[in-house]
Amino acid sequence: MATLYSTHCRSFPSSSNQCVTFSKRFLAATVSLKSQPNFMHHISVHTQQHEGAVAATVNPVENNHSGKRPKAELSSVTSSPKVSQVEDSFEKDGSECTVSITVVGASGDLAKKKIFPALFALYYEGCLPKHFTICGYARSKMTDAELRNMVSKTLTCRIDKRENCSEKMDQFLKRCFYHSGQYDSQENFAALDKTLKEHEGGRTSNRLFYLSIPPNIFIDAVKCASLSASSGNGGWTRVIVEKPFGRDSDSSAALTTSLKQYLTEDQIFRIDHYLGKELVENLSVLRFSNLIFEPLWSRQYIRNVQLIFSEDFGTEGRGGYFDNYGIIRDIMQNHLLQILALFAMETPVSLDAEDIRNEKVKVLRSMRPLKLEDVVLGQYKNHTRGGVTYPAYIDDKTVPKDSLTPTFAAAALFIDNARWDGVPFLMKAGKALHNKRAEIRVQFRHVPGNLYNRNFGTDLDRATNELVIRVQPDEAIYLKINNKVPGLGMKLDRSNLNLHYAARYSKEIPDAYERLLLDAIEGERRLFIRSDELDAAWSLFTPVLNEIEEKKIIPEYYPYGSRGPVCAHYLAARYNVRWGDLGLDVEEQ
Ligand SMILES: NC(=O)C1=CN([C@@H]2O[C@H](COP(=O)(O)OP(=O)(O)OC[C@H]3O[C@@H](n4cnc5c(N)ncnc54)[C@H](OP(=O)(O)O)[C@@H]3O)[C@@H](O)[C@H]2O)C=CC1
Numbered sequence: 066m067a068t069l070y071s072t073h074c075r076s077f078p079s080s081s082n083q084c085v086t087f088s089k090r091f092l093a094a095t096v097s098l099k100s101q102p103n104f105m106h107h108i109s110v111h112t113q114q115h116e117g118a119v120a121a122t123v124n125p126v127e128n129n130h131s132g133k134r135p136k137a138e139l140s141s142v143t144s145s146p147k148v149s150q151v152e153d154s155f156e157k158d159g160s161e162c163t164v165s166i167t168v169v170g171a172s173g174d175l176a177k178k179k180i181f182p183a184l185f186a187l188y189y190e191g192c193l194p195k196h197f198t199i200c201g202y203a204r205s206k207m208t209d210a211e212l213r214n215m216v217s218k219t220l221t222c223r224i225d226k227r228e229n230c231s232e233k234m235d236q237f238l239k240r241c242f243y244h245s246g247q248y249d250s251q252e253n254f255a256a257l258d259k260t261l262k263e264h265e266g267g268r269t270s271n272r273l274f275y276l277s278i279p280p281n282i283f284i285d286a287v288k289c290a291s292l293s294a295s296s297g298n299g300g301w302t303r304v305i306v307e308k309p310f311g312r313d314s315d316s317s318a319a320l321t322t323s324l325k326q327y328l329t330e331d332q333i334f335r336i337d338h339y340l341g342k343e344l345v346e347n348l349s350v351l352r353f354s355n356l357i358f359e360p361l362w363s364r365q366y367i368r369n370v371q372l373i374f375s376e377d378f379g380t381e382g383r384g385g386y387f388d389n390y391g392i393i394r395d396i397m398q399n400h401l402l403q404i405l406a407l408f409a410m411e412t413p414v415s416l417d418a419e420d421i422r423n424e425k426v427k428v429l430r431s432m433r434p435l436k437l438e439d440v441v442l443g444q445y446k447n448h449t450r451g452g453v454t455y456p457a458y459i460d461d462k463t464v465p466k467d468s469l470t471p472t473f474a475a476a477a478l479f480i481d482n483a484r485w486d487g488v489p490f491l492m493k494a495g496k497a498l499h500n501k502r503a504e505i506r507v508q509f510r511h512v513p514g515n516l517y518n519r520n521f522g523t524d525l526d527r528a529t530n531e532l533v534i535r536v537q538p539d540e541a542i543y544l545k546i547n548n549k550v551p552g553l554g555m556k557l558d559r560s561n562l563n564l565h566y567a568a569r570y571s572k573e574i575p576d577a578y579e580r581l582l583l584d585a586i587e588g589e590r591r592l593f594i595r596s597d598e599l600d601a602a603w604s605l606f607t608p609v610l611n612e613i614e615e616k617k618i619i620p621e622y623y624p625y626g627s628r629g630p631v632c633a634h635y636l637a638a639r640y641n642v643r644w645g646d647l648g649l650d651v652e653e654q
């Protein structure tokens with residue numbers, strides 16, 4: 066089974082008698098579960114006729130809501146006439162399971178922009194189970210038809226497969242329903258439970274709640290969902306929680322404690338959507354499946370690592386949320402730190418979620434808490450270019466005029482372990498900069514000796530090998546090397562060995578939310594944040610965040626659309642580093 070690792074879409078065959086169908090990827094990732102007798106006694110695996118799919122029939126080990134994938138079960142069923150008119154997947158023998166996905170906060174920005182489109186993409190790709198229900202839940206009054214109309218505006222057909230798209234959209238929308246209610250009303254959630262049951266038609270119900278709501282109402286919603294709308298008949302109940310997971314160590318711990326009053330850790334899927342991005346997912350593959358990289362992956366050969374995030378727009382309507390958090394909490398403590406952990410962790414024992422997350426926690430716990438002198442803060446100010454005036458951060462109506470909240474930060478972090486001792490991990494994240502980009506840059510040490518030094522002139526950094534993993538946009542992995550310019554002379558040049566995804570693969574890259582939603586449905590936790598990871602992440606940033614707030618540190622003001630504060634260069638220079646994204650080679654622009 067270990068050789069089955071594959072990113073093939075996980076299709077759900079329609080034959081009955083299969084509560085849960087797993088991807089090859091999942092089977093590979095769960096190899097280590099062999100050692101858990103309870104798991105292997107209750108799972109039988111057989112291959113499907115068609116290429117790429119492997120199905121597993123799972124019998125219940127015990128009947129509870131732990132959210133572990135193997136606990137799905139078969140159930141007896143009674144048909145709901147209302148539902149059976151809509152859905153053709155009802156199995157008369159009652160052997161089917163169903164998944165109900167409730168988007169809590171369905172009227173909001175994230176739901177419209179990301180969650181519903183991702184669910185449609187999964188449906189389009191045949192990745193959802195045969196029988197499923199999607200239910201929007203929010204306080205706004207809406208009919209099913211109004212929800213469908215709202216959702217339909219943001220659904221897109223996949224670029225590489227437009228066939229039957231509108232037909233598929235209609236079919237998908239018929240599976241979408243809406244239920245209006247308060248987030249703190251058990252009664253309203255009990256009514257939701259009733260609606261879900263009607264759609265589930267007596268099948269074993271697996272329930273996924275996606276909390277797409279502001280953090281101050283997370284616990285109310287979790288309490289009500291858990292007490293009044295959990296799966297009641299042997300299926301699992303899982304909750305996807307969106308960031309922010311608190312704003313420092315204490316509030317994060319308090320959130321975890323409150324969540325655990327109603328859910329087990331296994332049921333909580335803390336989402337960091339950067340972990341669902343294709344090139345972040347590829348990081349471990351690149352490193353652990355290519356002999357040429359892993360031996361170089363240490364202080365011996367790597368001079369510094371840079372994690373860079375930039376956006377070419379400001380807070381744009383999200384200032385109310387952002388002002389309470391700032392860029393360090395919004396991007397660094399989660400997205401960039403998660404990438405860093407995956408980049409720097411030791412080889413996990415297996416691809417099992419717990420093995421990977423154990424290694425991530427270890428590396429996070431080996432890091433030094435960030436110090437104020439290793440941080441640069443910035444905030445964007447207005448700027449007029451080409452007759453257009455771009456607003457300052459404090460021009461956002463939801464932001465106080467005297468706000469010191471950083472919209473840009475650069476930081477130098479260190480991992481005090483044998484592999485990374487002394488290697489600066491530089492982070493840079495900002496809004497309203499000159500471009501939109503997320504990338505990992507690995508700068509290698511200079512070649513020892515001076516055979517070709519004079520060909521590089523005085524600037525040895527020009528000759529440094531650099532591996533760039535461009536997460537977005539225009540995904541690519543390229544390695545900067547030195548080579549000879551063809552001809553009779555001896556002139557050296559810099560070139561890129563380039564894996565440019567758009568040129569190499571014609572298939573559209575799935576959105577991060579698609580991968581993560583599918584993982585949550587399948588019970589794959591590898592890309593979700595465990596509570597001890599979260600604690601370790603906050604421990605690194607909480608002291609400096611407190612100090613920034615207590616000392617009211619004034620950020621450096623940078624013009625909207627610029628490259629950000631100049632001080633970021635001084636920070637890098639202190640560690641003998643030059644930001645790789647500045648002197649961009651022509652082919653990188
Ligand atoms: N938008 C984005 O790009 C991203 C968002 N997130 C996180 O995802 C979650 C949802 O984000 P987003 O959709 O932007 O959030 P919204 O502010 O759009 O809120 C979602 C819904 O929650 C309800 N709501 C809003 N404010 C309140 C309130 N004070 N009390 C009770 N209900 C309220 C509203 O629905 P109704 O009034 O109908 O009940 C609203 O439509 C948040 O935790 C956010 O931090 C994370 C990453 C990116």
Ligand SMILES: O=C1O[C@H](COP(=O)(O)O)[C@@H](O)[C@H](O)[C@H]1O
Nearest residue numbers: 308338376395396400503537577
């Ligand atoms: O989590 C967040 O991410 C977005 C950036 O996500 P991307 O996938 O578009 O790169 C960021 O704009 C937002 O501030 C932050 O909360």
